[in-house]
Amino acid sequence: MSRILEGPEGIALGVRRLSEALPVAFPTETVYGLGADALNPDAVAAVFALKRRPASNPLIVHVSGIAMARGVVKMWNDQADAIARAHWPGPVTIVLKKHDSIPGVVCAGGETVAVRCPAHPVALALIEAFGGPIVGPSANPSGRISPTCPEHVADGFSEHDLIVIDGGACHAGIESTVIDLTGDTACILRRGVLGIETLSNTLGGTKVIDRTRDLSQGCDSEPARSPGLIGAHYQPRTPCRLASTDEALGCENARIALIAWSTKEHPASGQIFPLSDSAHEYAAGLYRVMHMADACGADEIWIELPPIGAATEPNERAVFEAVLERLARATQSG
Numbered sequence: 001m002s003r004i005l006e007g008p009e010g011i012a013l014g015v016r017r018l019s020e021a022l023p024v025a026f027p028t029e030t031v032y033g034l035g036a037d038a039l040n041p042d043a044v045a046a047v048f049a050l051k052r053r054p055a056s057n058p059l060i061v062h063v064s065g066i067a068m069a070r071g072v073v074k075m076w077n078d079q080a081d082a083i084a085r086a087h088w089p090g091p092v093t094i095v096l097k098k099h100d101s102i103p104g105v106v107c108a109g110g111e112t113v114a115v116r117c118p119a120h121p122v123a124l125a126l127i128e129a130f131g132g133p134i135v136g137p138s139a140n141p142s143g144r145i146s147p148t149c150p151e152h153v154a155d156g157f158s159e160h161d162l163i164v165i166d167g168g169a170c171h172a173g174i175e176s177t178v179i180d181l182t183g184d185t186a187c188i189l190r191r192g193v194l195g196i197e198t199l200s201n202t203l204g205g206t207k208v209i210d211r212t213r214d215l216s217q218g219c220d221s222e223p224a225r226s227p228g229l230i231g232a233h234y235q236p237r238t239p240c241r242l243a244s245t246d247e248a249l250g251c252e253n254a255r256i257a258l259i260a261w262s263t264k265e266h267p268a269s270g271q272i273f274p275l276s277d278s279a280h281e282y283a284a285g286l287y288r289v290m291h292m293a294d295a296c297g298a299d300e301i302w303i304e305l306p307p308i309g310a311a312t313e314p315n316e317r318a319v320f321e322a323v324l325e326r327l328a329r330a331t332q333s334g
């Protein structure tokens, strides 16, 4: 049985477990993570096993700040420094060449490591109290919907003796933006709530390549630089598809769970899970309603396409684009 523990008690037991090379689930501002000692290959292997994650998909290393980040990479560069100073603690993960002290298993045998400082007091307190970096993939069984509250984690790993430290609901609600700073030109490997324009501005207006355009369509015409970005992911157990607003409004089948932002105009029938039409609130609520729709016993889930055309400012659009990437993969078969 998984156990949800609050505040200081959770952190104290969490630190003990981390020291014993055992996984511990912890909150971040994006989604809950499955933590383990990043410097201990056995602890990291236990996270891969618990999640049933392919060994080819590397993990993010979570740090409490720039000083700790410098210790996990071979060379901390000016671009990394600019992004970290502007946005950490926060939802952006930086990929750089890895330091020799980071075990190969963390990085799926590659030369790079992904580093992030999460903006959640419980996550920061856990890392500080442990005194070193911790890996933190999203705390869901591989391929499933990411967890945005402790109950999602406990449900996902109900058969296991896992400690989940309670930090409430995650306020960003989708995973961090991943930016690769190993080359001359910065590349976005995963979209998130921090948009490409914002990051480009932070880098003094330099060009940032968006490597997710093709990958989000499941197209692998470019070499895979971030293995976790291809194929089905974020998936409910219930069959799931995208729906236009017209289809959503016309949906009268009580066996369909409908996730929709235009619910005010929707006839009350079936199972309706409302979402906000504003980008940040939509993202914050998306995984929560996906978990609820999946648990309601419907035959099918329809997700109304988000109102991306109505987004007025660039970062709202960026958030909806990040959401669309998740929805494309949540509804992809295979």
Ligand code: TXA
Pocket (backbone or CB within 6 Å): 028, 030, 031, 032, 033, 034, 057, 058, 059, 060, 091, 093, 095, 107, 110, 112, 113, 114, 116, 118, 136, 137, 138, 139, 174, 175, 176, 178, 189, 190, 225, 226, 227, 228, 229
């Ligand atoms: O918001 C987040 O990033 C959350 C919270 C818990 O911090 N974590 C998270 O981890 O989403 P995960 O493992 O679910 O996703 C990590 C993504 C994967 O797509 C993986 O392929 C990519 O980051 N990644 C990790 N290390 C990488 C590396 N060295 N190079 C390129 N991509 C990497």
Ligand code: MG
Pocket (backbone or CB within 6 Å): 137, 138, 146
């Ligand atoms: Mg994940």
